[in-house]
Amino acid sequence: MADWGSVSAGVAALVLICLLAPIAWLLFRRSWLSMGHGRVFACSLQRNPTSVWKVGVARFHGDDFQWYRVLSLSLRPKVTLRRQDTVVLHVHPARGGEGAGVFPGHVMVELGGEQVGVSLAMARPDLTAFTSWAEASPPGMSDGRLIG
Structure with missing residues (x-):
């Protein structure tokens, strides 16, 4: 059975990924728009x-x-x-x-x-x-x- 420390660390990591993923996508999107298209x-x-x-x-x-x-x-x-x-x-x-x-x-x-x-x-x-x-x-x- 997992202890509360590892569960909360996993939840915190998941929350951080959910917050950073859209920002990373926006940065990727901006570079994709300019790649090879002017x-x-x-x-x-x-x-x-x-x-x-x-x-x-x-x-x-x-x-x-x-x-x-x-x-x-x-x-x-x-x-x-x-x-x-x-x-x-x-x-x-x-x-x-x-x-x-x-x-x-x-x-x-x-x-x-x-x-x-x-x-x-x-x-x-x-x-x-x-x-x-x-x-x-x-x-x-x-x-x-x-x-x-």
């Missing part, structure tokens, strides 16, 4: 003007812009924007009260097209990459139509 950067998302900002990370993956919630355990993006459906309507710095859930110094990007009402917030260098990505046509395409 740079991952901080990007907040708002689905419509009345909803709250959600903190996340994003990456470019071919013709897709993939957005992941920071505290999600999923390896799948929560939101995927297709290049041909993404239109940048307006870019502006955060205004009073608008920046709750947005990192300091990030710039707001209002989207149109298929993503009307969706807004992103990101750092200026990431904004430059995003607008270049959104305005670029995939190879062999011109304004969304196949050349040739």
Whole structure:
């Protein structure tokens, strides 16, 4: 029969594993997102003007812009924007009260097209990459139509 000391040590070890496993998974997930898929950067998302900002990370993956919630355990993006459906309507710095859930110094990007009402917030260098990505046509395409 086991004594209380070994049982409590086993329970304490199990509790510690249960607490550390999600943190280890989040760290693994962050490195997995950036492995072989380009740079991952901080990007907040708002689905419509009345909803709250959600903190996340994003990456470019071919013709897709993939957005992941920071505290999600999923390896799948929560939101995927297709290049041909993404239109940048307006870019502006955060205004009073608008920046709750947005990192300091990030710039707001209002989207149109298929993503009307969706807004992103990101750092200026990431904004430059995003607008270049959104305005670029995939190879062999011109304004969304196949050349040739």
